Amino acid sequence: MISVYVDLAIGLVLAFLLLSLLVSGINEGMVRLLSIRSKFLWAYLKDTLDGPPAEGESHLPSRPMDVFARLPFARKGRDPRPVHDPEPSPPVVEPMPSDEALRAGDEAPRVDMTARLYARLREIDHAKGRRTSIATIPPNRFGVAVMEMVSAEHGGVEGFLKKLEEIGSPLHGHLSGVWKSAANDLERFRKGTEEWFDGEMQRLSMLYRRYVRWVVALLGLLVVLAFSMDSLEYAKSLLRDNGYRAGVAAIAGDSDGLSALRTRCAEQTDPYACVTESFSSPALVQIFDHSIVSLRMPEDGAPGISWNFGTWAERIITPGHWPGFLLSFVALLFGASFWWDILRRLTGLRRISP
Known part of the structure; x- marks a missing residue:
């Protein structure tokens, strides 16, 4: 049970780290470009x-x-x-x-x-x-x-x-x-x-x-707002991902763990393709599916960029997402260095001495 919360914490910290790095990169690019x-x-x-x-x-x-x-x-x-x-x-x-x-x-x-x-x-x-x-x-x-x-x-x-x-x-x-x-x-x-x-x-x-x-x-x-990053929804997706993976692992061990697989792949005829697609699209990747412009990586063919304005606008004006947006905004104010330090502590990474 503890590992579930550790996975949840690492997933949230990693998402905040990536978004904080994006903010820092945009800011540094503006500073350098405009001197x-x-x-x-x-x-x-x-x-x-x-x-x-x-x-x-x-x-x-x-x-x-x-x-x-x-x-x-x-x-x-x-x-x-x-x-x-x-x-x-x-x-x-x-x-x-x-x-x-x-x-x-x-x-x-x-x-x-x-x-x-x-x-x-x-x-x-x-x-x-x-x-x-x-x-x-x-x-x-x-x-x-x-x-x-x-x-x-x-x-x-x-x-x-x-x-x-x-x-x-x-x-x-x-x-x-x-x-x-x-x-x-x-x-x-x-x-x-x-x-x-x-x-x-x-x-x-x-x-x-x-x-x-x-x-x-x-x-x-x-x-x-551009990524419509709802931290609360993302945390729920992480827990759901963890439960799904635990169910698939139970199936591999010949245990009774079909419930998660049946729920997600109910409308698909090929369960193996469903499992492959689910494992290749974890919650960390899915948070970018709700951005105003989303990147799609199909099984066959080259990746494509799609305009996602309708879904994005609906999420922005939905009051139920606002607490998650606020939590994400507050988290980004701490900066990338803060979240990198937290990630190192959670994963046990050490500084590489020169």
Whole structure:
């Protein structure tokens, strides 16, 4: 009797694992196709280095869905990423405009700190269209880039911070605190800059994951509805499958176990063909028969795809299936890693050490 419940648990976990992997795959495909990570990173850097645009609209979205609604499909002029440059970083860092030019009012040249930073990071970029594909920046590389820009200014760190203040860069406030805590020590300033950037990237990663959870939840809901995955009905099918297989095994042992076979194969003349078809279509395969598009694998001929809209729509609007849909949706929110860990524990699988 215990084995029946173990089989039921493994079947449910395996189904949730497969659907969770599908959700994760769709999400990762969207992220890579639309370069969401690199756009998110450069949107943050642009806000940190240059401040918000003149119209007052921040580059970094303030609402979760803006990440996947505005940034991925942004027009060319609104893409926060710098244009990809295959050339290596120039050996000589150009200094920022002089103090007199920065104080010239409306005629003062605009200082694009984001472009200046990217000029020091070209070596870690690779081509992907016309925009940079940098999705992560190592903290030590960021610290070196800042020190290279500092070395180009007269007055060292203090001169660099002064110009950042004059151009209104938010980076001035962050680096000023690092410089004060470093007590005029350049090595400590570099390390402090790396630690500050590392902390900011951790905060940005947490923000990004919080935004992604909304998208994963939406994808999970769409997957559950597309496959019309009723967990309660699926659990019942697993138990029915187990009972049927036990009946067939009893027949093989010359016992009285014909009831399950008679029930399923009542309308078929060939019981052997019925048994073969039943064993080749377990409950795990049958859950995909109720999707909006189903895959059929006939005994003879090639597999075919059929439009199953009528049956699918009837299941979706039937209130009796809604509790099972809700249970499936909640299960997918745990993620593929969670269900893989549960499956390993149930089956006794161990991690393969490299």
